[in-house]
Amino acid sequence: MAVPRFWREIPNRYNLVGARCGNCNKVLFPPRYICPHCRRMGKLEPYRLKRRGKVLTYTVVHAAANGFEDQAPYVLAIVELEDGPRLTAQVTDCNTDEIKIGDEVEIVFRRMGEDGQDGVIYYGFKARRV
Amino acid sequence: MRDVAIIGVGLTKFGELWDVSFRQMMMEAGARAIEDAGIDGKQIDAMYVGNMSSGQFIRQEHISSIVADHAGLVPIPSTRVEGACASGGLALRQAVIAVASGIHDIIVAGGIEKMTDVLTGQATGALATAADQEWEVFVGATFPGLYALMARRHMYEFGTTEEQMAMVAVKNHHNACFNTCAQYKTEITVEDVLKSPPVTSPIKLLDCSPITDGAACVILAPAEKARKFTDTPIMVAGTGQASDTIALHGRSSLTSLRATIEAARTAYKIAGVKPDDIDLVEVHDCFTIAEIMAIEDLGFCKKGEGGKMTEQGETVIGGRIPVNTSGGLKGKGHPVGATGIAQAVEIVQQLRGEAGKRQSDGAEIGLTHNVGGSGGTAVVHVLRRGD
Amino acid sequence: MDVGVVGYGVYIPRYRIRVEEIAKVWGDDPESIKRGLLIEEKSVPAPDEDTATIAVEAARNALKQTGIDPHDIEAIYVGSESHPYAVKPTATIVAEAIEATPDLTAADYEFACKAGTVGIQTCMGAVEAGMIKYGMAIGADTAQSAPGDALEYTAAAGGCAFIVGKNGGNTLAAIDDTYSYTTDTPDFWRREMRSYPKHGGRFTGKPAYFKHVLAAANGLLRKLQLTSQDFAHVVFHQPNGKFPLLAAKELGFSKEQVALGLLTPKIGNTYSGSTMISLAAVLDQAKPDERILAVSYGSGAGSDAFSITVRDGIEGKRDAAPKVLDYVGQRVMIDYATYVKFRKLLVR
Missing domain, CATH: 3.40.47.10 (Thiolase/Chalcone synthase)
Incomplete structure (x- = not known):
């Protein structure tokens, strides 16, 4: 991922900054620029989501995504955050036989990858069972 | 809106076609469909080609021109349609809409992907862009x-x-x-x-x-003209x-x-x-x-x-x-x-x-x-x- | 001085490797290593952890104790000898991840294992001078060691963050004073472009660690006109389990005074994190009005000594985030092959 593309979303990736619509009060994450419910009537303001949620579904990835080979096998999940939105996240510090649907997780700050040995390091969010 | 019929179909072999290029596959499927429809290439008014990612698989965009060119059909309008793995279905739909609207009569709707000219890791990476x-x-x-x-x-x-x-x-x-x-x-x-x-x-x-090379084509015509070409038009x-x-x-x-x-x-x-x-x-x-x-x-x-x-x-x-x-x-x-x-x-x-x-x-x-x-x-x- | 600790937080990765597991690979005798270094196991970072992620976890834990607005943190210093980048600060990553940006100053420090305590001193000065409201000093490392080197038994990962501010209602402990002792002593180093540090073997002991640690401790005691008897607890940098015990004895401290902060046997040497995590472990349990002596050591070489007095405010606040012993207790053992994979020692 190009540096500017990563950089402009650092608050979202580091701190789960999404948006809240002043019109319908819905919390949105990942970030959006128009409230999908209110559209032009929406009034989006930045909103930092709480770093807690639970696992809705998961998979143990054996055939890793490009750049994730060193971590295989790893756990990937869809997490429903306490604030409502769902996100896809790797479940870190998790043995592949530990995970189950309904597990409570916290969102933590981890290394996501790097642009080769010479490039920048990407940081962002992962889930960790609590 | 006019009713639309499919008057011809054509398919290549599907698989790891090491000795066949993108261009060759598309021509094979097209020629079979045209033959099946019993039409002449000159009767074709336009084409839509469904393709997800020629840019990533063969580093070639702008394939609409390549297909019209190699088919010998320039200067008819030729349009690439993309919707990831639904690209082919979308190309068919665009062709159906074009015939139904009355803008064109005979249209080729094609779909193609040449996936084995890159390594498997690159192919799965390309698919992940969907x-x-x-x-x-x-x-x-x-x-x-x-x-x-x-x-x-x-x-x-x-x-x-x-x-x-x-x-x-x-x-x-x-x-x-x-x-x-x-x-x-x-x-x-x-x-x-x-x-x-x-x-x-x-x-x-x-x-x-699996990861597959292949191409497919159908020929569309207005329903009222379909019987001129085939006894078994499919609506x-x-x-x-x-x-x-x-x-x-x-x-x-x-x-x-x-x-x-x-x-x-x-x-x-x-x-x-x-x-x-x-x-x-x-x-x-x-x-x-x-x-x-x-x-x-x-x-x-x-x-x-x-x-x-x-x-x-x-x-x-x-x-x-x-x-x-x-x-x-x-x-x-x-x-x-x-x-x-x-x-x-x-x-x-x-x-x-x-x-x-x-x-x-x-x-x-x-x-x-x-x-x-x-x-x-x-x-x-x-x-x-x-x- | 009128400055104190407003909050502190630690983080230690959950993976551990035992001395036996490393010794098996190199044909060493585990018992003599465990006896000689007073070490049983060490922490290992997960493949997606580095000094920046460890620093962020520690910093977020420190903030949980305080309830202060992160924007009031006007300086962040991250001390480490394993910064993820050779050029590009770790401190900016931390600042962004705790939402302290953009109105602050930040920098990375490097002074072997004492870069974190140098950060505390910098914050003390800036707070005392009225330059900043709060300053955050972090010591964190994912320590490097060449496979097969004696360091491999101890080089561990962990980090600790301290938030420093003016003494007042929200301070957990007062920092009475600090004293440093510094000379040019090449006992341990890593050259540019090299993956692993080199060290002077037994030279790292008497002329290096002991000379500086003892001098800094004695200097501070002299300055404050105190003796070992005035302190309830003492903490030293812990390259292994043995050195801090010897230093304590030399200075007239009892084993009991050292006990709370002695962590290396269980987690290894967390380098820039070591002294600070040990101090945090003491603060986790110390009683109000108890005085603590903390002495760091950085090869190259220097020591920073601090006298800290626990205040009433610590009760309640220190329970807001995981404590050192929580992290020490949360452990997943790995074998050497997994260690090699996690430390990215395999070349693809």
């Missing part, structure tokens, strides 16, 4: 991984089993054995699937459609398309594709039919769970009963509603941009009664279901034998 790069792929999601997330939830909510998913693969491999164009003409067992290497639990290698009775969030996590349901439900609703309505009226279907079984979800979302059984319906043999050739008589994406192969067109080719051959050993007897109405990404796009067509 998912949300920022919020799925960046965090480690793979394309099979997204379907695995759906499969796990489907198992959790409805009790669907890995055996039931395996039965989809077994059936589709069996059907593919009777399709000369299919990539895999080998029978497999449920045990083979269950014991195949893990890809992303609960999805195993034999739950996945495009309904077309429907819908979108959904690109990211799986953005959807309220993880076990159903809303785009499929909405596209089918539109297509059924235009065709004036109900799920019960459909005799056979080609669904988008990129993974075995996708077929189970598709037969539910298309209305052939209640939500959550797709696994059971498969287990009870209702989807085999000769069953209540044969699913993927061609072998599907799983058995026939999945050259992503070609798939939507290839599905129509199969239904046309079935409705004409030309499907040989895999013929489903007495089929009058068939349906194609083509999905892009993890469900961000779906396109459904209802095809019917001309009276």
Whole structure:
């Protein structure tokens, strides 16, 4: 991922900054620029989501995504955050036989990858069972 | 709006076609379709080509020009259509709309993907660009991984089993054995699937459609002129398309594709039919769970009963509603941009009664279901034998 | 001085490797290593952890104790000898991840294992001078060690963050004073472009660690006109389990005074994190009005000594985030092959 593309979303990736619509009060994450419910009537303001949620579904990835080979096998999940939105996240510090649907997780700050040995390091969010 | 008919179909062999180029594949499929339609190239007014990612697979964009050029059809309008793995279905729909509108008469709708000119890792990386790069792929999601997330939830909510998913693969491999164009003409067992290497639990290698080279074409004409070219025109009775969030996590349901439900609703309505009226279907079984979800979302059984319906043999050739008589994406192969067109080719051959050993007897109405990404796009067509 | 600790937080990765597991690979005798270094196991970072992620976890834990607005943190210093980048600060990553940006100053420090305590001193000065409201000093490392080197038994990962501010209602402990002792003593180094540090073997002991640690401790005691008897607890940098015990004895401290902060036997040497995590472990349990002596050591070489007095405010606040012993207790053992994979020692 190009540096500017990563950089402009650092608050979202580091701190789960999404948006809240002043019109319908819905919390949105990942970030959006128009409230999908209110559209032009929406009034989006930045909103930092709480770093807690639970696992809705998961998979143990054996055939890793490009750049994730060193971590295989790893756990990937869809997490429903306490604030409502769902996100896809790797479940870190998790043995592949530990995970189950309904597990409570916290969102933590981890290394996501790097642009080769010479490039920048990407940081962002992962889930960790609590 | 005019009624639209399919008057010709053509398909290349599907598989790892090491000695065949992108251009050659497209010409092969096109020439077969034109021959099948009994038209002359000069009669073609326009073409639409479905292709997901020639830029990533062969580092060539602007393929609409290449196809018109190599077909010797310049200067007719030629347009590439992209919607990930639904590109072919979308190309067909664009062609149908163009004929129905009266802008053009004879149109070629093609689909193509040349996937083996890159290494497997690059191919899976290219396919993953159909998912949300920022919020799925960046965090480690793979394309099979997204379907695995759906499969796990489907198992959790409805009790669907890995055996039931395996039965989809077994059936589709069996059907593919009777399709000369299919990539895999080998029978497999449920045990083979269950014991195949893990890809992303609960999805195993034999739950996945393969990486495939292939091209497909259909020729469309206004219904009122179709009989000039063929005794067995196949009518495009309904077309429907819908979108959904690109990211799986953005959807309220993880076990159903809303785009499929909405596209089918539109297509059924235009065709004036109900799920019960459909005799056979080609669904988008990129993974075995996708077929189970598709037969539910298309209305052939209640939500959550797709696994059971498969287990009870209702989807085999000769069953209540044969699913993927061609072998599907799983058995026939999945050259992503070609798939939507290839599905129509199969239904046309079935409705004409030309499907040989895999013929489903007495089929009058068939349906194609083509999905892009993890469900961000779906396109459904209802095809019917001309009276 | 009128400055104190407003909050502190630690983080230690959950993976551990035992001395036996490493010794098996190199044909060493585990018992003599465990006896000689007073070490049983060490922490290992997960493949997606580095000094920046460890620093962020520690910093977020420190903030949980305080309830202060992160924007009031006007300086962040991250001390480490394993910064993820050779050029590009770790401190900016931390600042962004705790939402302290953009109105603050930040920098990375490097002084072998004492870069974190140098950060505390910098914050003390800036707070005392009225330049900043709060300052955050972090010591964190994912320590490097060449495979087969004696360092491999101890080089561990962990980090600790301290938030420094003016003494007042929200301070957990007062920092009475600090004293440093510094000379040019090449006992341990890593050259540019090299993956692993080199060290002077036994030279790292008497002329290096002991000379500086003892001098800094004695200097501070002299300055404050205190003796070892005035302190309830003492903490030293812990390259192994043995050195801090010897230093304590030399200075007239009892084993009991050292006990709370002695962590290396269980987690290894967390380098820039070591002294600070040990101090945090003491603060986790110390009683109000108890005085603590903390002495760091950085090869190259220097020591920073601090006298800290626990205040009433610590009760209640220190329970807001995981404690050192929580992290020490949360452990998953790995074998050497997994260690090699996690430390990215395999070349693809």
